[in-house]
Amino acid sequence: MLSRLLLVLSACLIAAPAAAETIVIHAGQLIADASKPPMGPSTITVVDGRISSITEGHSAVPAGAELVDLSSKTVLPGLIDTHVHLTGEPGGDWRDEAVDTSEWSTLVGAKNALLTAKAGFTTVRDLGASPQSIFALRRATNESVIPGPRIVAAGSSISIIGGHGDVTGFRPDVMETLEIGNTCTGAVECAERVREASRAGADLIKIPATGGVLSQQARGLGQHFTDEEMKAIVDAAHSLGLKVAAHAHGARGIEAAARAGVDSIEHGTFADGAAIKAMKANGAALVPTLMAYTGIRDGLAKGVFTPAVAEKVRMTLDQVGQAARAARAAGVPVVFGTDSAVYPHGRNAEEFAQLVEIVGMSPAEALASATTGAAELIDMQNEVGRIAPGYSADLIAVEGNPLENVRVLEKVDWVMVQGRTID
Structure with missing residues (x-):
């Protein structure tokens, strides 16, 4: 009993x-x-x-x-920043990629996660880091192991061979050692990379649809993937419930990515009328990352870039904000995102003044871009932003x-x- x-x-x-x-x-x-x-x-x-x-x-x-x-x-x-790189730092030597471990990147990311949260950003979308580092950080902040924002993470971007997002600039045997299996050629292989990223735990897919400013590839900022490859990536991602963010500077690459159905254009530096029309027609948002240009302007003044990178930096600096202003006028959603790690972490909120002064937003519109608008882009409109x-x-x-x-x-x-x- x-x-x-x-x-x-x-x-x-x-x-x-x-x-x-x-x-x-x-x-x-x-x-x-x-x-x-x-x-x-x-x-x-x-x-x-x-x-x-x-x-x-x-x-x-x-x-x-x-x-x-x-x-x-x-x-x-x-606040929500939809374009960060928590495990990266500005001004470092690009050769560090061959030296730094994932463990080191994770520790750097933990520091930057705290700086970002203290700056008022309680949710971030990380658009490029080693999966081992950023997925560990995502879990650690979510489970309160370390203080930091909620993290929506892409992991490694999916890239063309030798393009922005691939390993470049090293001698061939070093590049072979550093390769992480994120490149693809052809529609079938590109869809396969998407499914692998989903299996690994990615919350979304990031692709460089064009060349990038800070990578060592020196072939400009034009379109990278073929139209068919981009369509295969988007279709595979959407079938798995994943959105696609497309790094894109050149106008034709922006237009092609928008036609393929990507959910956001990151940077959008040289977007022209046709590119903006394609974005509007296909429902792509623009994340202009104005603070990234602040970061590269500072780096250029300090002389930290290789000649190939410095040339691309100069190409972009007289275009800052023009595409975002035109996109906003055309009714394309302009969403807050800064590209932290190109500038020092913790300064994210300086983007607000640039959205007002350069793009022409009202303070309320700028705040909405980092709350309700950003929440909608990351599919968390019933969870955050209000x-x-x-x-x-x-x-x-x-x-x-x-x-x-x-x-x-x-x-x-x-x-x-x-x-x-x-x-």
Whole structure:
């Protein structure tokens, strides 16, 4: 009889739910959605990492709950950067690729993940890193092993042989050692690379549809993949529920990638009328990465680039923002993304002022590009990008009103990622 009673008591103890963790946030001003005017003093209640309720005024704090007093601050949704490279650093020697290990890259990524989160970016889309490094970081931040943003990761980009994204610049035996199996030729092989990336755990597919500025290949910024190869990549990815981000500078490569059905054009430097028309017709967003040009301009001034790279840098600098302005005017969605690692991590929010001053966005439009617009691009519009009941508790606080002056976002005072405060 006693043993049966002990078994019943044990079962009850096991079945008893853990006490919910409740955090009450008093905001001086609340921007719940970038498209709507700010609210006055408000109370946000977070239960087990999710927003439970939003009420006007500063409500009483329930017994056992934690209070976060931000009554002198503006609280708004955590920011989203849709183009980062957490495991990379600006200004390094390109030959480091033959020396640095994946373990080292992971440690560098952990440092940069924290810098990025402290800058107010609670979700990022990483568009190029070794799978071993970035997938480990993705798990570590998600499981709170290390502090950092939520990570949506592509892993290695899929490239043409010898193109941007492949190993270039080394002697043949070194390149053979460094090859990572991410290249393809022909539609069948390119679709195969997509399926392999999906099997390895990629959240999306990244392709260099054109040449790149910072790779050692010196053949300009024109189209890389054939039309058939790009279509095969997109079709294979979409059949698996994966979106495709296309690094693209040259106009014809942008146009071909858009016709193939990619979901976003990254950079888009030389997009002309035909390229923008193709983007609009096929529903591709533009991620202009204006901070990348800040980074390469600084690098050029310091003389850190090889001659092949320096020539490509000069090609791009007088075009900064022109394509983004034209795309916005044509109704193409312009989404926030910075290409961190081309400039120092943590300066992501400097992109906002460039979107306003160069592209012509209003502060509200620029903020929406890094919240609701970015959330839609990464298919997380019901999870992040707004402050609303049921959404993840991804929140930041700043002084002032970013709907009037976006530069206040360059200094973030408080950050919460999935209900966890980043110290």
